[in-house]
Amino acid sequence: MRHNPRHASDDPALVRRLVAEHPWATIxxxxxxxxxxxxxxxxxxxxxxxxxLTHVGRPDETLHGFGQGAAVLVVVQGHHGYVSPSWYVPGASGAPTWNFTAAHLHGVPQVLDAEENLRVLTSLVAHFEQHVDDPLWLDQTWGAQAAQGTVGLRIPIDRFTLKVKMSQDKDETSVQNVVDALRRPGPYEHPALASDMERARRERVGLPTEKD
Incomplete structure (x- = not known):
């Protein structure tokens, strides 16, 4: 990603939060x-x-060459959306843009053994089933059979690039206008992105976030 100090962060806590909130990754x-x-x-x-922690279906591990000591890039992305300069205060400069949060994570995948792979598969199912009305709890016998078609991975991250672009370069009135526009019904409605902008603004000025 193009480096911009205004939007960059080296805080691993923000990376962990991004992964926890948006656990769909591109490897x-x-x-x-x-x-x-x-x-x-x-x-x-x-x-x-x-x-x-993740697993891939066979034969993805062969296509990637996992286990051969080569590093991978993992891309994790948060909420994102279009921002029109028409939402800024009159006279404010700006071009059409896109607000987003994204992290590029680098590390060497470690291939897990069968026991660890089953444990990761069980954790994945439990994590995503926890909010279902009638959650599925993975039967370990069935899970062990299903796990044979997957390869479990642990990817320790040795370096990352994190970009949180939430209109930090704009005046407070323009930022609020963007938040309001994203909450209005219409083609660019994106209340989740508006909430991310509000959280970034609170963190920027040192106010507690909703989870603090």
Whole structure:
């Protein structure tokens, strides 16, 4: 991503929050002279400062060359949406733009053994089923069979680039106008992005967030 100090952050806590809130990731590697990308859910490893747990379906592990010591790029993206300069205060300069949060995470995947893979599969199911009215609790016998078609991964992140672009370069009135516009019904309605902007504004001025 193009570096912009106003939008950049080196805070691993913000990366962990992004992964927790948006656990659908793109895994990119270069293998046999080709670029390979796959899309999978990820969880944070609770036993590591910053590492991802996931699994891929076979034969993705062969396509990526996992287990051969090569690093991968994992892209995680938050809410994003279009911002019109017509929403700024009169006379404020600006071009059409896009607000977003995105992280580029780099690390070398570790291939898990069968026991760890089943544990990760069980954790993934439990995590995403927890808010279902009648949640599925993975039967371990069935899960062990299903896990045979997957390869579990732990990806310790050794470096990352995080960009939180939420109109930080605009005056407070324009920022509020953008938030209001994103909450209005219409083609650009995006209340979740508006909430991200409000949270970024609170954090920027040192106010507590809703979860503090």
């Amino acid at each position: 990119v590697s270069q293998h046999d002279g080709d670029l390979v990308a796959s899309h999978y859910p990820v969880l944070l490893d609770p036993d590591h400062p910053l590492a991802l």
